[in-house]
Amino acid sequence: MNPKDVALCASFAVVMPLGQTLFKFAAIYDKRLSGPFFLRLFLNFPLIAAGVWYALSALLWFYILTRVPLSTAYAFSLVGACLVPLIGWLVFKEAADWRMAGGYVLMLAGFFLILARPAL
Secondary structure (H helix, E strand, O other): OOHHHHHHHHHHHHHHHHHHHHHHHHHHHHOOOOOOHHHHHHHOHHHHHHHHHHHHHHHHHHHHHOOOOHHHHHHHHHHHHHHHHHHHHHHHOOOOOHHHHHHHHHHHHHHHHHHHOOOO
């Protein structure tokens, strides 16, 4: 992979956890709203922001896939998946323990194994 492709894939690995963070903010914000479910959807500005964020991230993902094989690009999502619980712990004070950390270390090890394979 050339440096631009690595940067694109790495940016996607960060974009996705930020979208998940917006969805969590939307879930928290929903508790402040009252009324029917569909009305709350339209009044939940973090949820709208999350939807826009995901639409833009889908365009980024499409662009990445025009340049990088899916099997390689998707490996970067492992890094993003590892960032989600870290954000949950730091921002939302969610519980984390050694088993969770160990599982994510294994995922990151898999990421590095995938990137170390010879190009197909």
